[in-house]
Amino acid sequence: MMDDLQTATVRDRLASVLQAQWLPWLVFTFFLTLTYQLYQRELNHATQKLQAEFDFNSQDVSTRISQRMKAYLQVLRGVRGFLETNSQVRRKDFKTYIADLQIPANYPGIQALTFALAVAPSERERHIAAMRKEGLPDYKIFPVEQGSISSPIIYAETFAGSSARVLGLNPYADPVRRVAMDKARDTGMAAISDKVTLTAATPGKSEPGVLTALPTYQYGALHATLAERRANIKGWVVAPFRMRDLTSGVFGESRSETSTSELQ
Numbered sequence: 001m002m003d004d005l006q007t008a009t010v011r012d013r014l015a016s017v018l019q020a021q022w023l024p025w026l027v028f029t030f031f032l033t034l035t036y037q038l039y040q041r042e043l044n045h046a047t048q049k050l051q052a053e054f055d056f057n058s059q060d061v062s063t064r065i066s067q068r069m070k071a072y073l074q075v076l077r078g079v080r081g082f083l084e085t086n087s088q089v090r091r092k093d094f095k096t097y098i099a100d101l102q103i104p105a106n107y108p109g110i111q112a113l114t115f116a117l118a119v120a121p122s123e124r125e126r127h128i129a130a131m132r133k134e135g136l137p138d139y140k141i142f143p144v145e146q147g148s149i150s151s152p153i154i155y156a157e158t159f160a161g162s163s164a165r166v167l168g169l170n171p172y173a174d175p176v177r178r179v180a181m182d183k184a185r186d187t188g189m190a191a192i193s194d195k196v197t198l199t200a201a202t203p204g205k206s207e208p209g210v211l212t213a214l215p216t217y218q219y220g221a222l223h224a225t226l227a228e229r230r231a232n233i234k235g236w237v238v239a240p241f242r243m244r245d246l247t248s249g250v251f252g253e254s255r256s257e258t259s260t261s262e263l264q
Contacts, residue, residue: 068109072239073190075107076214079237083115087219094155104159110239111198111209112158116151116171117235124150136167143173151181151236171238177211184213185233186226198240209242
């Protein structure tokens with residue numbers, strides 16, 4: 001009986017000692033777990049808030065760029081209307097029309113407005129001769145792909161550098177630009193190229209950008225079907241855009257630089 005009592009006493013004392021030793025750790029573990037759970041909740045809340053802000057800002061940027069491009073495309077449609085409703089347009093007529101648009105002041109993202117004529121291989125030499133007769137003795141198409149149509153620029157108004165140096169330039173010879181131009185021709189709507197390198201006004205410098213092409217069709221010709229559009233393509237209104245001009249001001253920065261990029 002005495003032995004049982006002593007054993008119980010020892011057991012109780014041992015339990016008290018163990019409890020005294022482990023209680024702080026149990027309390028510590030409890031509060032640590034609680035703190036971690038609170039931290040995870042706040043972290044999840046902050047992550048959700050950041051994701052929501054990111055989604056909103058991304059949508060806002062996309063909307064701004066889309067609205068900007070729609071405004072620019074309206075300009076290209078105006079140029080197309082001018083070309084399609086006039087059976088004969090001279091370079092000075094094109095220059096006067098573009099000057100009236102006041103592009104640098106109203107549409108600063110547009111680097112240039114040009115018209116690239118569709119020229120079949122069989123018509124290439126005759127076209128070059130006609131352009132030289134019109135007062136461009138050094139005119140040529142460059143680069144030239146044998147067996148393929150050319151799209152030399154015959155009207156050009158650039159808003160930095162010289163327009164004359166791009167006359168005869170053939171954007172259709174570049175595979176990336178050609179994809180956009182073919183798409184525009186076949187759909188009858190504007191098409192934007194993948195990223196291209198824009199030739200800068202300063203030799204040795206270039207910048208990334210995109211090319212926008214809008215098809216024009218022969219005066220009075222049908223272009224309701226794919227076959228008609230391919231058969232009656234006259235050329236393309238072509239405008240290059242620098243990447244940084246398209247996004248200028250979209251992220252809140254000011255447009256502090258003047259344009260230095262020239263053309264395709």
